[in-house]
Amino acid sequence: MSATRSPKVADRVAPKAGEPQPPKKKKARDEDDGPDFKTLFHAWIESHRASLIDSLRRLGRQPIGSFFTCLVMAVALSLPMGLSLLLNNVERLGGSWQRAAQISLYLDMQAGERDGEALVVQIKGLPGVADAEFVSREAALQEFQQQSGLGEALKELPDNPLPGVIVVTPQEVDKATLEALRQQLAELPKVKQAQLDLVWVERLSAILKLGDRFVFGLTVLLVSALLLVIGNTIRLHIENRRIEIEVIKLVGGTDSYVRRPFLYMGALYGFGAGLLAWAVLAFGLDWLNGAVVGLAGLYGSDFALAGVPSSDGLSLLLGAILLGYIGAWIAVARHLRELAPK
Structure with missing residues (x-):
């Protein structure tokens, strides 16, 4: 028997001359390419x-x-x-500090309670003022009698020597702000003197x-x-x-x-x-x-x-x-x- 191969087997082994070459299968991944980003990220997380x-x-x-x-x-x-x-x-x-830094407005001796209450309403509307309270002449004298212990001696006075006072509580405890507010309050009508303890504020x-x-x-x-x-x-x-x-x-x-x-x-x-x-x-x-x-x-x-x-x-x-x-x-x-x- 001859050792020749059958044509069908030869056709499968080598293509005939002039026929196009069968396409080569592409590799799933080039050998030079490294691992993708997802693999690197999972490795980083695992590490x-x-x-x-x-x-x-x-x-x-x-x-x-x-x-x-x-x-x-x-x-x-x-x-x-x-x-x-x-x-x-x-x-x-801050409320206690504000009370310590209060501005005292001493009114004219002729200013009555109506004048004081009207000034309180006006002062409360000013910027930088947290609260304002009017102390009448009679209330100031009574408080002074209790604190000084000179109640009997003060009763002998012919007239009340104390003026009405408006106590202003500021919103901020700051030297420059308080001084500007004091000057503004001192210019109000019926106000004779505006006093502020700046030394305490500085301390x-x-x-x-x-x-x-x-x-x-x-x-x-x-x-x-x-x-x-x-x-x-x-x-x-x-x-x-x-x-x-x-x-x-x-x-x-x-x-x-x-x-x-x-x-x-x-x-x-x-x-x-x-x-x-x-x-x-x-x-x-x-x-x-x-x-x-x-x-x-x-x-x-x-x-x-x-x-x-x-x-x-x-x-x-x-x-x-x-x-x-x-x-x-x-x-x-x-x-x-x-x-x-x-």
């Missing part, structure tokens, strides 16, 4: 998830140490925030500025201490994993891959510290509020300390997380060069 879980697991292995680290950070965070909240509560006593403004600067300085100092605490804590974690990190860098691990778990650890420390600081502030203000309410009641006031606003609490929490992240970044950046494989 961050693994780093977060690993950081949580490592913190969970040392619950007492992690708790006390967060507690130290919470104390450093709660001190300046607590002082700031106390200043805000003190500013809520009050100086006290508030001193409080603000003290809080700012304390905040800078404690934030620096907080960064040191975070940096030292992360440094200890780095030393405990030195051999593991060196092996990772030997097999080609990038700095960002090595850095990521420690950044999550710093953010977790900050998150725990923020929650503890929020709780400490809420408990501290509530505990202090009992004494404040009792003291205010002795002066006939219903003043009470306000709690921690939700916005301030969230700002504290986010700030703590950010500080933990920054502290961890500084610590890792400092020691990462030392972990290069020899």
Whole structure:
């Protein structure tokens, strides 16, 4: 038998001369193309998830140490925030400060009660005025008799020497604003003299500025201490994993891959510290509020300390997380060069 192939088999093996070549199948993906964006994104998410879980697991292995680290950070965070909240509560006593900075308008001796009431209505309509109250001559004399203890001697006077007074309460406790308002009130009819205790206003403004600067300085100092605490804590974690990190860098691990778990650890420390600081502030203000309410009641006031606003609490929490992240970044950046494989 001849070893020739059948025509059908030959046709399938090689096309005849002059016939078009069959189209080649396209590859599903060129060999030079890398992974697409979706694959890279999922890999990035998985890497961050693994780093977060690993950081949580490592913190969970040392619950007492992690708790006390967060507690130290919470104390450093709660001190300046607590002082700031106390200043805000003190500013809520604006009504008392406004009464201390009241403008007294002494009327002419000929001005009667109708003139005084008419001036009160006019003054209340002026900008920068929170309230105005008219004190008649008789009421002023009676009050002076009670406060001075010279009631019997004053009764011997032939006429009432005290004029009518309008007490004006300003809206803002500011030296320049109060002086402009005093000059405006002094030009009103029936007003003989407008008196304002600017020395008290200056002292009050100086006290508030001193409080603000003290809080700012304390905040800078404690934030620096907080960064040191975070940096030292992360440094200890780095030393405990030195051999593991060196092996990772030997097999080609990038700095960002090595850095990521420690950044999550710093953010977790900050998150725990923020929650503890929020709780400490809420408990501290509530505990202090009992004494404040009792003291205010002795002066006939219903003043009470306000709690921690939700916005301030969230700002504290986010700030703590950010500080933990920054502290961890500084610590890792400092020691990462030392972990290069020899």
